[in-house]
Amino acid sequence: MDFHLTEKQAHFRDRVRHFMNAHVRPRMADYDREAAAEPRWKVLSVIEDLKTKAKAEGLWNLFMPPSSGHNHVDDSFPFEGVQLTNLEYALCAEEMGRIHWAPEVFNCSAPDTGNMEVLHRYGTREQKDAWLAPLMRGEIRSAFLMTEPDVASSDATNIETEIRRDGDHYVINGRKWWSSGAGDPRCAITILMGKTDFGADRYRQQSMILMPLDLPGVTVERTLSVYGYDHAPHGHAEIILKDVRVPVDNMLLGEGRGFEIAQGRLGPGRIHHCMRTIGVAEEALEAMSKRLLSRTAFGKRIADQSVWEERLANARIDIEMTRLLCLKAADMMDNAGNKIAQNEIAMIKVQAPTMALRVLDDAIQAHGGAGISGDFHLAFDWANIRTLRFADGPDEVHRRAIAKAELKRYAAPSPARPA
Structure with missing residues (x-):
């Protein structure tokens, strides 16, 4: 098993990471001010400015899959994505997920990503011309x-x-x-x-x-x-x-054929959420570490209190394990198909938000009263990630599917009927 990134995987991950640090992160305060101003429901100029930059750098519609015959009517539609695989996109989505509004900058935000994939896979050419094209250009949004x-x-x-x-x-x-x-x-x-x-x-x-x-x-x-x-x-x-x-x-x-479409849509959508969630957890762990290093209590840095050493270690272990499971699921989707990977998709869909909520909760605790205020994004991120235990199917449904698959492995074969 080779854990080294390919040249293409590292190339796109690093480009997205650089764009996030050079262009998106410096505009966070601008975004917060504009989003908080009235009217609440509006197009944000911060995002529109950054979308222009991302498109110019070729970091646009990264999630769109390579054409593979899934398109039931016309495989020739000239969509504008760079055709990353699920595994390649996973590494980029983690970087985008560090700031909750960043995916839209790259035209990679839900539910548009899932809807565009549905149109790409199952839509007629007329439906694509009417709706997929403007969605891919970032001119409209969808629900x-x-x-x-x-x-x-x-x-x-x-x-x-x-x-x-x-x-x-x-x-x-x-x-x-x-x-x-x-x-x-x-x-x-x-x-x-x-x-x-x-x-x-x-x-x-x-x-x-x-x-x-x-x-x-x-x-x-x-x-x-x-x-x-x-x-x-x-x-x-x-x-x-x-x-x-x-x-x-x-x-x-x-x-x-609604269920058939739903399975085609929700598989990639579920793993996209998980990819971004890992980025949220990394951001929370970084914020927690910096806070613990900057504060003292009872005569020493909070970072040196043993309870925090344990929490930091557990956070790093949990993030690394979750990332590996996410990458495994993405790789299986690419090489074996969504149906074969459905158990791994279910596992990561349960694991990713559960893990991130633990890390966020500890990060909030490390920040004290500031952690539950609006001065940091931790409380908002916790509320946002908590919704993922419902989105695209609640935990209970996925756990049930995982358990049924496990029981099936060990179920005794039915006795043969007498002739």
Whole structure:
């Protein structure tokens, strides 16, 4: 097993790292001032300036995968990404994850990344021209509408939003929430999961359709807070859908294929979250170490108190183990496919946020009262990472899948029936 980075892996990781340190980090105070000013829901000039620089340096749409025949209609679409593998992108995403708003600078932020991959894999050429191209140019934003407030959405077969065929249109009725990205004023298109056939097999009832956010009958009822943070200007919304008419050409892949698309979307999306989460943990460990070295209590540096030595050591061990699991999962996705790597994806999806929350909690403790204030980003990062134990499937669902796979390995074969 070779742990050395290839020339390409190191090249892109180092370029992203340099860009983060040279351009993004110096603008953190500018971002905070602009984001805090009214109106809350707006396009931030700080990000737009940095997007221009990133695009000029070729650090743009890094997540877009190499063309590999997944595109069901047309593999010739000239998308603008640099076609990094999951493993190559993992190293870049960790660097981006150190500052929560940085991925958008590289046009690599959720939910746009997942939505662009869906359009790339499953969209028609007309759908790509209409929505994928402007998304890849960074001109618009998108949202993903799957979760619903009235059902346990950890089981996606429970969703109740109706997508009913009516001539040349589908009519959509339902209610969605945690519609990530819908608060952004540039959000122009959503990918919505609903049911086209309530009587079909439970995994063939669902479909995914492209729904513009400005259609009649679409009401953004409210934006939701996360531990008191509104997450502006990105935002998570609760949306009411009342007789929303969408052209039939907006259906993705075909009726009843929503679960198929979801699996293609959520696999890469889950690992993207985990990659960025490792960067958050590294940032928290650095902040914790610097704080402990700069403060004294009871006659010596806090860093020299044995309890903190133990916490620092555990943080470094946990980060290194989590990174290796993440890279293993990414490598398996590249070489064996998402389906073969599903157990590793589930494991890293549980491990990464759990690990980062422990490191963040210790970093907050090291900062004392300052750690829970807004003077540092630790409290915000904790609230943000805590949501990942729900996003793209709650921990319990992934642990159940891991356990079932483990039990399957040791289950006794069924006895042969007598002739």
